[in-house]
Structure formats: structure tokens, C-alpha cells
Amino acid sequence: MDIKLKKYSHGITTKIIVFLMMITCFTGAIQAAVKLDIHNNFEIVFEDNYLHSQSFLWENDALVSGLSRLIKEYKSEEHILNGGTVSEDELRSEEEDLYLSYSENSKSYNPNLGEAENYEKFKEEYGDRISQAKDRLVKDDLREFHSLLQRIKEVKDPLYYATDGVNVYKNSTQTEKGQFKTYPAYMVFEGYSREIYPKEIDKDNYFYWGNTEELDPKDQAVFVAFTEKFLNNKEKEWQENKASATKGYYQLIGFFTGFILLFLYLIIVTGRKSFKDQEVHLHAVDKLYVDINIFLFSGLTVIWVAMMDSVGFTNMDKAVIPITIPISAAGFTLILSLVRHIKSRTFFKHTLIYKFFLMLFKFVRDIYENGNIAVKTVLIVIGYPILIALTFFMFPITLGLAAWFSLRRIKSFNAIKEGVERIMDGDIHHSIDVGGKGEFSKLAANINGITDGLKKAVDNELKSERLKTELITNVSHDIRTPLTSIITYVDLLKTEKDPAKVAEYVEVLDQKSQRLKILTDDLFEAAKASSGNIPVQLERIDIGSLINQGLGEVSDKIEEQGLEFRFNYPTEKVYIHADGKLLWRSIENVLSNIFKYALKGSRVYIDIEDVGNEILLTFKNISAYELNISANELMERFKRGDESRSSQGSGLGLSIAESLTDIQKGKFTIQIDGDLFKTMIYMPKYKNDQE
Template sequence: MKKFSHSIFVRTVVFILMLVGVAGSIISALNIYDITDGNLEVIVEDSYLESHSFKLDYNTTIYQLADLIDVYKSKDHILAGNTLKHRGSDYESDEYTEEFKQELINYDLEDYNRILNKLNKHDGIIYYATDGKHTFTNTKQTEKSQFKQYPAYYISEDYDWEMYPQKLEHDFYSFGFPSIYRSSVPLDTKIFLGYTKDYLDTISSDWVEKKTETTDQIYYFFGYVITFFISLIYLTVTAGRTSFKDKEVEMNVIDKLYVDLNLISIFTILTFWVLGVNEILSYYLSTAEWALPAITIPTVSILTVLFLSVVKHLKNRTFIKHTLLYTVCHSIYRFVKAIFDNGSLGMKVTIIVILYPLVTVASLVFLPITIGIAVWLALKQVNAFNKIQEGAKLMRDGNLHHQINIDGIGELATLATNINGINDNFKQAVHNEIKNERMKTELITNVSHDIRTPLTSLITYTDLLKTETDPEKMKEYIDILDQKSKRLKVLTDDLFAAAKASSGDIPVELQTIDVVALVNQGIGEVSEQISEKNFVFKLNYQEESMYVRADGKLLWRSVENILSNIFNYGLERSRVYIDITYEVDQVLISFKNISKYELNISEDELMERFKRGDESRSSQGSGLGLSITKSLIENQNGEFKVSIDGDLFKSMIYLPRSEKSYSTNSSQE
């Protein structure tokens, strides 16, 4: 999946799926509108009698019956022009022509016939309406008790009215007062309306079927919408990338379009699309099923391409810099700056004279924006200054871990960075001072301990020698005195060497050294110790001659210290590996051996003076060898490291390669 997640094929398929989601959602929405006639309340309604469709049909029928007996009365009544007064007294005046009045009469006549046709269209709608003179009915039932037998009815007689189900009364009032009250003389006026059970069952069945079909279409609609958004999110995430680990953003020809022009294009296309959709829905609704997808799919395709281009610039952090406005302003700025940096005084004055009125006019026209920007910048600088002031106070009070965080690259940000740097250096200095004090304490303690031991032996055996007369014991005492004096000399020499090495007082003469030859010669000089400890040395190197820039004496002293460390602390009858390899512009000399003591100490602690892998301090080492080696190598512009992996101890010397080493490589190639 990671391999194909960003492929062109997968993205093309997802793009097509997105367009399918667009087309499907449009078709589903049109189907929902067509099924419900725009009445989406059917989705949440429980029954037909409580539905908006029934309430609207119920109320419309009542009003139509009221219009028949209150307004239209009869065909002759309409043709005589008596319905014009219901439109207002002005329609009966001579202000309107006879042709216009006749058009109104014809319209009323058409409405009269339309109402009668609608009422007589369904056998299940039973009605009886009369004002005492004019009667409209499709039944022989004339008593209100007969209409109360129907499952839904409306009864209005004189000033009284009643309807069932009673819950319809609230919705009925939302359309106005009962229709019977529209008559100026409601006496002798009756409107009886009833719906038969068979009619309601048939309509309810159709309503349930419509509700089910609408629900299915809604599921389709949301499925297509989710498909669209998931596809768009996927395209957004993968835009400009070839994999999830890719940090660079790939741009194409479309991405050369300026971001602000891109956004203007998106807004313009959306505007024309909205106007087109409104035109279709208003005047060409019958063609909407194919016309809406026909204009929407190309629109979405273009908008998606433009949108993904904007996303790429956001990922690439060029959203602002790749705008036409920024490009123009930046070009003007560079032009003006170039003139001020290199132009003549006359040219500078000319630029100021031209720019001053332009800036003044812009400030007047965009005064609120200018003031807003100025206030925002001022508050930002004040907040940054206060943050620096508070941070400096915390640092002064001793909080060395505090950092002043100021975004940007301005003067205050630079000042904050410098203060943080001072604080970091001071914190490091305090840490080093504490470490040095601790090391001094340990140095005094360890020196006192290590020197006092052989010195005590010297005093003790000297006193014994003064009184001893046995030649054999005297010889034994003299051997011990010789051993302890040499031990004391080693400790003293190492202490002075460590002091000189760390202070840098040792003179260094850098020259070209064949490190392979030096290590081979050193191994030969310590062959007796190797045999005594039963070590097996394995020397590996890339070339017969490998040259470094170093001081021969100091380098040998460093190698000797490492070998001495191996002899003192290495496991006897084990292998010692010495590898000499190239590391770019350096040569690495690594020594690997197995320790005979458990190395429960860190690399940093082991590099400190008088630290030993043998914490019992029973070995013959001074604990200064690695520290001296580190100082000597650093004096030669190199680096010394140690590594501990279980019982495996590794010493590594890094030294700069000599020019002769590079030339030797070239000639061999």
C-alpha cells in the first residue's frame, strides 16, 4: 500500500471516484426533490395523517370549498363580474379597461372549474358546502353527524367549527382562522368535509412507499458525499508527494499560476456555477437531471486541480511568496533598495518624491487597514519586548533553564536568540565549573590514596630494613622498596603528563605519519607483554600504507597508553582487534578487547581522571591513561572516543588524513 499509495494510477482512480461522488450526489438530490415535491419533512414524519402533505391538502381543500360558496358561488355569478370586488374596489372602477376586467373574469372562471375538477377527482373525498342559496356537494349526506363517521373530517356551521384528528387544529391555525369566518354573513353557511378510510389507506400506502424510496435515496446521497470528501482528502494528503516520507513538494505547470490568481479563478468559477445552477433550477428544471451533472463535473474537476495547486504551495510554504501581489511588491522593494544601495543621490530623491504621494494616498484610502496593521505590529513588538524583559529577569534570578521564544527574524528575535545563547553558555560554564570542582576533589582524593599506598610501603619497609640483619629478608625488603618506588614514579609521571597534556603545554610537531607502520612497530615492541598475557592480536588495515597528520611521539604515547590499558584490564587468553580504516577525511584506529572486569560504568565516567574499570583499584593502572590519551589526540587535531558494549571495550582514535594519503589512493586507482 505504501508503494502504490502515491502512484499516478491510484490518484487518477480516486479522482474519478470523486467525480462519481459528485454526479451521484446530484442525481440523488434531484431524485429526493422529485419524490417529495420539495417536502423533505417526509423523512422525519411517522404517519400520513401527521404528514405535511396531508395537512397541506386538508387545508387547501377547506379553503377551496370556502372560495366556492363565498367568492365564486356559480358560473353565472363569475361571468357577471361579481368576483371582481373580492380583488378590491379598484378593479371595478373605470381605471381598468374592459379587456383587462374580462381577463380577470376568465381567470376566476378557470380557477372555479379547476377547484370543481379537483374535488370531484377522488371518490374518497366527500364534501358538502352551502350558503343557503348555492350548494356544492358530491354526496347526499347533509348532516354533520354523518361526516363525523369518517376517520378525518372538518365541520363548519354558522360560527362553530370542528376537525378530526384534533392535532391538526394547531397546524390549521398556522394557515389562518377558519375559512368560514371569511364570509361577512356566516349564518346558514355550512362546510362539511370527510375522508373515507379506503382513500386514506390508499394515500397512506403511497406515502409510505414514497418515504421508503426517499430514505434509500438519502442513503445514496450521503454515500456519494462521503465518497467525494474521502477522495478529496486523499488527493489533498498526497498532493505534491511521491511517498509519505517525501519532504519535497513536486510542482507542475498548473502550479506556476500565482496563488492569488488561482483563488480569484476559483471564486469566479464558483460564481458562474452558482448562477448556472440557479438558472437551471428556475427555468429548466426538467433538464436538471442531465444539465446539472454536465456543468458540475467539469467545474469540480477544474476547481479540484486549482485547489490542489493551492495545497501544494501551502505544503511548500510558498503560499504568500508565490502570489502576484507579493511578486510585484517584492520587485518594487528590490528595485527601490537597489537604487538606495547603489544609486545616486538625485535618483534617491526622485524615488522618494514619487513614492511619498503614493504612500500618502494609499494610507488615506486604506486608513482603517493601515491603522489596524500599525496597531497589530506595535502590539506584537511590545509583547516581544515584554517577553524578553521577563525572560531576562528570570535568568537574572537564577532560572538558567528558561528560554525566550520569539518568532520571526527581526531585531527583537535576534536579541532573544543572543540572550538565550548567553544563558546557554553561562549554564554550560556553571556545569563545567561544578564538574571541575568535583574532579578536583576526586583528583585530590585519588592522588592522595594512590600515592599514599606506595609511600606508606616505602616508609614501612625502610624502617624494617634499618633493624633487619637477615640478608634474605633484607633482599626481600629491597625488592619491595624497588617495586613501590617504581610504582610511585609511574603515578608521578602520569600525573605530570596528564597535567601537561590537558593544559596544552606539550609541544606538537605535526608531520606525515604512516600509521600502519607505527602500529606494527608498537605491537612488536610489546610482544613480550602480549606473550605473557597470552593475547592474540588481529591487525586489519585497508592499505599497506595509510598516512595521517600527527606528532609521531605523541601518537605513539597514545597508542602505548591504549595497549597498556589492554594489558592491565583486558581478559587474558582473548583476542585483541586493531582496525585501521578511512572515514571520509579522517583515519580511524580502533582497538577492541574483552575486559576482565565487569564494566558497570559509562563511557564519560571512564574518560575522567583516576577512573578505572576496576573499581576496587587493585590493578596496577593509574587511571590516567585514557585521560592522557584523549588530551594528546586532541592536541593533534584529532578525536578520541571509547565505547562499552557489555564486556567489549573499544578505543577509537580519529586523526586527519594526510595529503600524501589522498595522492597514494589516486595513483593506486
């Protein structure tokens, strides 16, 4: 059974039969829709009765609207001839048109005169034309009045009566509202109110019954009544139309459902030989380019619409079958070809436009990859006319492509131009983005590179200016403190006679002068280290021995602070390429920083690690002060761990250590993790070929 299903489900005979059935269903659906549109309205299928139908409203709205216009607007022929229907706005509009013609064409118009004077001359000269314009308006209204009156007089049923107090339009002897309300259905519009029976009529949303809401309450009224005979005939006619429309509606649903199912089946099986077949098998018609296919399908659609329109509305249902069958067969053949291209993923590749653009892309790419901008320009100037000549049949496409290409280049040029102007105006953070590749893209990248360099230079300059400001502030503060003390004690020595006091003052002066000397030396050393004007003698240094020797020299300070040093180093000796004196000066500054700011009684860890081409020397200690600044800020000159600046440090130690490490081709960094302060010095490892 499964083999038979595979044999017949995708067989060519099965596909042809299904295709013919689909065309039949499609044609049947079109014919049912046309019949439904010609002989019935679609809404009638869902309506309940005639009085609540769209047909009832459409049929009687014209009568009510016509009667309202007669009594409100036209009234009578005499009223129209006397100009009663011509409004001031209409006359003013006509006069304005004539005045415009007068100002442009008449020699009497004087631009040097005022508008009022010119308008008076216009009314004298164009008086006859103004009168003719008014007569034309009157004639137009009179023509419309007689046409409307003729249509109203042809209405025999329903009964109507309309009056404006003077003029009366009716087709029955009844003139009283009460007389009209005796009929099975009626509509009474009088003044601002309306009475409609049955109520279902008034609940409908299709119409608002002409302009009856604006009837003059004094003397204007419109009465319409529907006799029982009229309603019975209309109800019977409506029921017949509803039955016919319902039948057509179900035919439409049936044919359309069949068409959808058959079409979906063909979409699934077309191009396949079985459900498991992964390959798409194309037919002869599939050699047609996709864009040509779409063009032909659009042409068939236009032909079908034109042929259906030419047969006339009333005969359209008879012409559906002979016109639709051949055109739809050809159209769905093209659609199924498009489906096969979609399945084979060749929908875009199998188009003339794709092949043209592919060829053009390769041409442009070859130009851009194999020549400078001058060569590219020359080739484009020479190649484009040739391309136009070769593709004259699709000139709009090539012209559009050239315009697109030029627009992209112009946009790129404008983007670069605007970007340079913004950068010139001081917006150094602006980045020019033209996208893609090519000369403009390279130029934009180069300009962005210049901007980045400029931005870095500005940032460095701002940082330098900030550091200078802090330098002045902090140096002034740190030098002024001991200097003030020296001045004060010198003044005291001038008047002091007690030798004991003099000795005490001299001791204080010695301390403050030493403090001032330390600050001055540190400042000089920081400036010298930053400038790099220090002789460097690089040699092989045993870093472990250097640290051990140095710790021995500062053992007194270690005991004084109550610190416990833990020194970890590799079992084998490690050598670095550095200047021993400068390196120890850096280490000494780090140790000095530890003695000043480490928590008393805490541990200090010193680790030596081999990290490949470098040796890492790490110092870790717990700070006695809260470290509420970043590592980058702490590395700046005159920055201290205690922001109150109550300690004896100058704030230059870490900065000097960093500068001395840098000139030895090393790297100096610090890290802060809570109260843990870590200093890391990376130095180049000594190699045998280094002397």
C-alpha cells in the same frame, strides 16, 4: 443515447428548467412549513389522541395554574388589599432600593453614624415613600388578580372547582370530589396527591400541571372535569387539525426532498458542459467578488425575514409565494456562483479581502526585504496613513490589520523580554520562540545562541568541577596507598635488627616508591598533555612500521599475559602526518591499558584502515572486568575498568592518549560492546605537500 444524455444533462435550457423547479420546490416547502406552524403544531402529526396531545395539556394547564394561583396566592380581593400578597422579601427589596437612594441623595445621611442609626433616620424621612411602594405592590397584585379572575370566569367548559377553605372559584354546582370523578376525564389536586383520569394524561412529559404540588393539604383543592360533549368536540377538532397537519407534513417532506435533489443536481452540473468536462466555465455573475456575494446573500435573507414579519403571522402563508420566489431565485443564483468558485478553487482568491491582504503582504515583504529596521519603521509610519486614505471605505479592516500587526510585534517583544528575564534569573535552558522572520526573530535566535553557549559553558564548568572532585578523591586514594606502606616500613626499619628483614623491607619500600613515582609522573604528564604545552614535531610516519617496532619492544609483556596479537594492515604502506614520539606514547598507553585489563589468553586485534583523508588505527580486546560504565565515563581521568580500583593502573592512560592525539590534530575514541573494548585513533593522512 449517451450523446443525447450529454447534450441535455448539462444544457443551458435543462439547467434553467431545473433551477425553476428547484425554486418552486423550495417555495412550496417554505409555504408548507409556515402553514404547519400557523394552523397546527408539528408534534400533532406524531400524537395518538387528544387526551395525550400537547394541545390538551396547553389548553388546560393555564386553567389549572390559574386556579392554583387564585387559592394559594391571591385568595380574594380583601386579602390582597390587606397586603397578604406582598411578601417580606418584596418589601425588603423596595426598602433597600429606597435606602440606596437616601444614602446618595439625602442630606440627612451621615456617613459618620452607624448603619442602624442612618436606617432609623431613613425610615422617618422616607416613611411615605415606603408606604407608597407597598401600595404600588398591592395595586400590581390586585390588577393581576382581576385579570386572572376574568380569564377564569370566561371558561365554561371544562368544569372546575377550586377552594382554599374560605374562598371558592367554580363554574358548576358540583363541589365534591366524587362528583367530578363521575365524568369521562378529570383531574383532582388535593393536598400532596393528585388523581388524573385517564392515566395517559399523567404520563405526558410536557407539563407538571402548574404549581399544584404545593397545595396546602388542610383546605386547598382544585377539581377539573371534562364532559363527554366537550371531549367529543375537542377530539373532532383535534382529528381535523391532525389530518391537516399530516397533509402539510407530507407536502413539506415532498417539496423539501425535491428541492434537495434538484439543488444537488445543479451543484454537480453548474460550471460544466459535460460529466467529463474538467474545466469550470464561469458566468457574468461570477465576476462579483465572493465576499460581496456573501454580503448580498445575507442581505437578501434579512429582507425576506423582514418582509415575512411585516405581513403578520396569520397572513404569512398567503405572502410566502410572492415574497419567496424572487428573493430565493436571486439567493440561489448567488449560491451557485459560490459553488462554481469552489470548483475552480478561486473561492478565497476571488475576494476583495484576499486582494487587499495580498497587496498589503507584498508591500510589507518589500519593506522587510529591502531595508534595515530604521527604514522599515519610517516606511510603515509614512505608508500607513496613506493606506488609510486610499482605503477609507474599508477603514475597519485596515485598522484591524494594523492592530493585528502591532499585536504580533508586541507579543514578539514581550516574548523576548520575558525570555531574557528568565535567562537572567538562571533559567539557561529557556528558549525564546517568536516564530516567523524579521528583526525580532533574528534577535531571538541570537539570544538563544548566547544561551546555548552559556549552557555549554555551565555544563563544561560542572563537568570540570566534578572531575576536580574525582581527581582529588582518586589521587588521594592512589597516592595514600603506597605512601602509607612506605611510612609503615620506614617505622619497621627503625627498630628492625635482622639484616634479612631489613633487606625485605627495603625491597618493599623500593616497590612502593616506584609505584608512587609512576603515579606522580602520570599525573604530571596528564596535566601537561591537557594544557597542550608539549612541543610537537609533525613528520611523515609509516604507521605500520611503527606498530611492528612497538610490538617487538613489548613482546615480553605479551608472552607474560598470554595474549595473542593479530595485526592487519594494507599491503601498501600508509603514511600519517604526526609526531612519532607522541603518537607512540598514545599507542603505548593503549597497549598498557590492554595488558592491565585484557582477559588472559585472549586475542587482541590491531587494524590499520585507509578512510579517505585519515588513517584509522583500531585496537580490540576482551576485557577481564565487567564493563558496567559508559565509554564517555571511561575516558574521564582516574576512571578504571575495574571500579574496585584493585589494579595497578592510575586511570590516566586513556586520558593522556586522547590529549596527545588531539594536539597532533587527530581524534581518539573508544567503544564498548559487552566485554569487547575497542580503541580507535584517527590520524591525518600524509600528503606530498606537507613538510
